[in-house]
Amino acid sequence: MRTWFITGGGPGGFGMAYAEAALERGDNVVLTARRPELLAEWAAAHGDSVLVLPLDVTDTRRIEEAVAAAEAHFGGIDVLVNNAGRGWYGSVEGMTDDAVRRTFELNFFAVVAVLRAVLPGMRARRSGWIVNMSSVAGLRGVTGFGYYTAAKFALEGLTEVLREEVAPLGVRVLAVEPGAFRTRAYAGFADEPVTETVDAYRPLVESVRDFMVAQDGEQPGDPVRAVRAVVEALDQAEPPRRLVLGGAGYDAVVGHLDAALAEIRAHEAVSRGADFPASG
Template sequence: MSKVWLVTGANSGFGRSITEAAVAAGDVVVATARRPDTLGDLVAAHPDQIEALALDVTDAAGIEATVRDVVERHGRIDVLVNNAGRSHVGAFEETTDTELRDLFDVHVFGPATLVRAVLPHMRERRSGAIVQLSSMGGQLSFAGFAAYSGTKFALEGMSEALADEVRPYGIKVLIVEPGSFRTGLFGNVSASAELDAYAETVGATRRMVASGDGTQPGDPAKAAAAILTALDAEQTPLRLPLGDDAVDAVVSHLDGVRAEIAAWEKVTRATTFDA
């Protein structure tokens, strides 16, 4: 039996590649984007399997209406892919409240609203999968990505708890942590006003983002195939880092955390009341 997918940000990058991979597997995809006309070629190529809908993930009422409509017409949503997103570059001090809140709306509150909307239907059927597109920046961060990583850390923390909560209902949660992939992410970047104080640290990140679009080593189609493989596995992992850079960076970060804990273990353990 074919699955019904709901994919946000399906017009480009991972969203488009996941849509194509799901269709190749014989499934049906409700592909959403703020401008659904950008999905016209995919709909024309697969009119019986792909439906394009307009959806802004910051529009809570629109999310509720879309999920209700999809369930009424298709009977279910088997896989939700929270993919819509963008990047932001700026030092912590440079980033304004408005910039930070706008990014959280897209990367945290939008996905949260979508998850809440689909869960009652998945719980009733006791099956389903939720794919959260995070980043290796959801495990670690560096100068210039405070806001971006802040949203991804939040998404991952919420998703880890979610996985525990919905496991008894047969629902899978998969957090995807890509490294540098050739998507449109670096072409959709907002940036904070620059302070000279951070020219040396954040400046390098700004230059990397400005020059990196189109040269990233990761293939989104291969990433989509890995995601489908993970979802089909009997034991789907909670986290799936993708790409050499992501795997190396996450492992190195975890090694560093372990080493730092070991170095300070005597101090950190000596914090209980004396017997």
């Protein structure tokens, strides 16, 4: 029996899908959320297998308290799912400083804080799984989401290095890159005003917002199927290092990486020519 610690556990999202999948396996679940009262009825139905904790993942002290409470309640954390996150949109030049900093605080620095709180217990037991929920935007830039893309690229790099550092300690790491999935991630955008500060980009930013609003509830990705694929990957004898989820996301990532590799190879002579000439 594993104990899962899942951030970003609001109704209708990946966090809840992970919790349900873990419970179906007979595992224990610690589900954190900014508004835990919304999960009270759900938690009561699962009895002692569930612990719901209030958590703002941008508050390091609260993270440490939540991890300590989870470890005290269930004896340890076997699987960490860093799921909390949000994509603010805007141009690179015109996005407000506050929005830029919130984007990185939630999508990158919060992940770092949760990792640092959970890893000591995993290292002590010399076992554990870390699942970092990245995005297709972590592998391919998304116009209108420059800083969200940057935060997810940073998370991808961090995950790559973390995987190598903790492997000798018995801890394994998986990056998950979903495309467009039918969660509540876009639900609030219709009510939010566009805060773009540079008029030249306003038409672009407004078109991004309008597309997200129109797509809400129509995304092709199924969170339940996606999470089941992740859970099955954790049980493989040779689990993947990353998992791109969704057909459109897969096509976008593969097309982008194929084009990037072709361009790099096309300039191989230039790349190699930057070295000192071979002696002799």
